[in-house]
Amino acid sequence: MKFVIIIPARYQSTRFPGKPLAVLGGKPVIQRVYEQAKKVLPDVWVATDDDRIFQAVEAFGGKAVMTRADHKSGTDRIQEAAEKIGGDFDVIINIQGDEPFVQASQIETLMHLFDDPQTQIGTLGKPFDVSNGMENVDNPNSPKIVTDIRGFALYFSRSVIPYVRGKEHDMWHENFPYLKHLGVYAYKKEVLREVTLLPQSSLEIAESLEQLRWLENGYRIRVGKTDVETVGIDTPEDLQKAEEFLKYKL
Numbered sequence: 001m002k003f004v005i006i007i008p009a010r011y012q013s014t015r016f017p018g019k020p021l022a023v024l025g026g027k028p029v030i031q032r033v034y035e036q037a038k039k040v041l042p043d044v045w046v047a048t049d050d051d052r053i054f055q056a057v058e059a060f061g062g063k064a065v066m067t068r069a070d071h072k073s074g075t076d077r078i079q080e081a082a083e084k085i086g087g088d089f090d091v092i093i094n095i096q097g098d099e100p101f102v103q104a105s106q107i108e109t110l111m112h113l114f115d116d117p118q119t120q121i122g123t124l125g126k127p128f129d130v131s132n133g134m135e136n137v138d139n140p141n142s143p144k145i146v147t148d149i150r151g152f153a154l155y156f157s158r159s160v161i162p163y164v165r166g167k168e169h170d171m172w173h174e175n176f177p178y179l180k181h182l183g184v185y186a187y188k189k190e191v192l193r194e195v196t197l198l199p200q201s202s203l204e205i206a207e208s209l210e211q212l213r214w215l216e217n218g219y220r221i222r223v224g225k226t227d228v229e230t231v232g233i234d235t236p237e238d239l240q241k242a243e244e245f246l247k248y249k250l
Contacts, residue, residue: 001090001114003186004043005107006081007033008074009097011050015235020053020097022239025246029233031060032100040107043089046097047081073210075185079196082189090114093186098233100242102184109224110186119222121195121214122186123153126226130173134160136180137173143181143209145223153221156181156209179223182230185211195219 009020009030016022020030027035030046030053037044046057049069057064065084071077078094091114095102106124113122125145128137136142140158147153155161164172172178187195195214203212214221233239 001111002088003041003091003093003111004045004082004085004087004089005037005041005093005095006078006085007037007044007046007095007097008077008081009046009048009050009053010077011048011053016233016239018052019233020048021056022233022236024100024233024239024242028056028060029100029239030057030097031062033095033097033102034060034062036100036102036104037095037107039104040111041093043087045081045085047077049077075192075210076196078187079192082192089189091186091188092192093184095184096232099184099230100233101231101245103226103228106182106184106226106228106230109226110184113186113222113224114188116222118220120188120191120219121211121221123211123221123223124182124184124226125179125223126182126229128173128178128180129229130178133170134173137178143207145179145181147179147223151223151225153211153215153223155215156207156211158207158209179225182226183232184230191219 013019021028046064047067049067054064065081067077067080082092110122113119143156144161146155146161164175167175201213201216203216231245
């Protein structure tokens with residue numbers, strides 16, 4: 001199968017305007033994401049609605065495509081970019097523009113999910129760090145995944161799923177291997193086109209999780225396992241933490 005990576009990157013952000021152009025270890029954040037992706041695949045593009053980001057990507061030798069500014073989700077931006085890029089790609093991989101430490105192993109895991117022809121959409125899950133008991137699992141900003149025995153997602157939730165009956169809540173992590181959702185995706189080309197045409201679903205609205213729209217409409221999402229934690233950047237404070245993490249990595 002032929003793969004392409006598209007990295008959506010908006011300039012406007014409520015918590016961190018201009019985040020893709022913020023400097024991390026002497027390079028823009030978007031450049032670090034791009035370079036990580038290029039370690040795995042030759043076809044990597046940045047999809048943006050801002051000329052400053054477009055020019056920055058071209059300045060470091062990357063490929064960029066301009067998209068509309070009114071997209072409601074990164075998935076919609078990815079679809080427009082895929083149409084503009086063209087090519088005979090079978091699978092589009094979506095890596096967020098604020099994930100400068102995405103690892104080659106994670107991208108490769110996503111790709112291998114499509115060895116099974118039944119996979120329509122792929123994503124990643126990581127076992128929760130339970131060194132502090134249920135603290136991380138209880139965080140509603142860290143969506144949980146439950147899967148079937150073949151690794152296809154049954155549900156995503158901000159709540160702790162499943163409920164462990166007959167055990168004290170503080171001990172649930174000792175009775176079930178909770179799985180954290182990491183927000184990277186891969187889509188078969190035709191599936192990406194289809195899901196962007198779907199209206200918002202009741203589950204999606206309730207949990208504010210876009211992937212529930214796809215599940216509710218019958219699409220199959222396969223979950224790959226990774227032991228690598230992502231270090232995303234949502235705020236200026238996160239950028240400072242990323243600087244420290246980068247020093248540790250180097």
